Amino acid sequence: MTDATPLIHATDLTVRPSGAEVPVLAHVDFAIRPAEIVTVVGPNGSGKSTLVRALLGHVPLAAGRVERKPGLRIGYVPQRVHIEQALPMTVRRFLSLPVRVSDERAAAELARTGVPGLESRQISALSGGQFQRVLLARALLNDPQLLVLDEPTQGLDQPGMVGFYKLIEEVRSQTGAAVLMVSHDLLVVMRASDRVICLNGHICCEGTPQAVSAAPAYRAMFGADSQGMLALYEHHHDHDHDHVGTGAGHDHHHHHHH
Numbered sequence: 001m002t003d004a005t006p007l008i009h010a011t012d013l014t015v016r017p018s019g020a021e022v023p024v025l026a027h028v029d030f031a032i033r034p035a036e037i038v039t040v041v042g043p044n045g046s047g048k049s050t051l052v053r054a055l056l057g058h059v060p061l062a063a064g065r066v067e068r069k070p071g072l073r074i075g076y077v078p079q080r081v082h083i084e085q086a087l088p089m090t091v092r093r094f095l096s097l098p099v100r101v102s103d104e105r106a107a108a109e110l111a112r113t114g115v116p117g118l119e120s121r122q123i124s125a126l127s128g129g130q131f132q133r134v135l136l137a138r139a140l141l142n143d144p145q146l147l148v149l150d151e152p153t154q155g156l157d158q159p160g161m162v163g164f165y166k167l168i169e170e171v172r173s174q175t176g177a178a179v180l181m182v183s184h185d186l187l188v189v190m191r192a193s194d195r196v197i198c199l200n201g202h203i204c205c206e207g208t209p210q211a212v213s214a215a216p217a218y219r220a221m222f223g224a225d226s227q228g229m230l231a232l233y234e235h236h237h238d239h240d241h242d243h244v245g246t247g248a249g250h251d252h253h254h255h256h257h258h
């Protein structure tokens with residue numbers, strides 16, 4: 001935990017899209033600090049993408065406020081499904097859209113993300129894992145202080161996911177960028193996260209991966225899957241105070257000893 005000034009700080013965030021009868025997100029408090037890896041988990045429709053879009057300033061707020069550090073540089077890795085993979089375009093050209101970058105810089109980021117030398121390949125000819133790394137390389141081109149990834153490993157197999165999250169941790173330690181991810185890949189993503197936020201229209205619980213996987217609200221939401229995950233964490237458990245925030249006030253800290 002660090003006391004550094006947050007890159008983004010949201011207070012009492014409420015979002016109600018026009019046409020929606022109830023808020024999609026209500027009373028969410030959120031902050032992310034430099035070099036932190038924070039993952040938002042939650043079931044389909046729980047407001048994960050809406051939270052990210054609100055933090056980025058892309059959706060109007062019904063209440064609350066979002067403060068972003070002035071001049072904050074954000075690298076965004078969109079959901080793969082939103083990208084037209086059939087577009088005839090080389091990787092090199094893709095990396096220079098919308099902002100032109102040098103060959104050296106393009107090559108360096110492709111190397112950093114584990115896909116060196118792909119410049120002349122067609123985007124449409126890449127594997128899912130290669131494409132994901134090209135998207136990450138592109139997001140790194142403007143030296144982001146914050147990387148935002150919306151379900152970055154959709155469609156990757158288990159080794160692909162594990163490799164991708166390992167890469168994210170490397171990128172964080174090399175660049176010092178904070179990372180905000182949305183994910184369904186609870187098992188692997190939790191291991192790569194400093195802090196997990198469990199969302200369901202509001203924050204159900206949040207804290208270290210260990211603390212969240214032990215939280216009743218989390219277990220209620222993810223059921224049996226959470227059991228295996230907890231076992232993975234038990235031997236990492238530190239006996240300091242794992243904090244489980246209680247966004248909605250109906251969930252209690254649950255300390256696990258073995």
Ligand SMILES: Nc1ncnc2c1ncn2[C@@H]1O[C@H](COP(=O)(O)OP(=O)(O)OP(=O)(O)O)[C@@H](O)[C@H]1O
Pocket residue numbers: 017018019020024042043044045046047048049050051
């Ligand atoms: N513009 C809108 N108008 C009405 N409802 C909306 C709008 N945008 C989002 N919603 C609703 O808000 C809820 C949350 O959507 P959101 O995409 O944030 O969830 P999510 O947790 O990212 O879901 P998923 O895991 O399926 O991607 C959904 O029920 C969605 O239908």
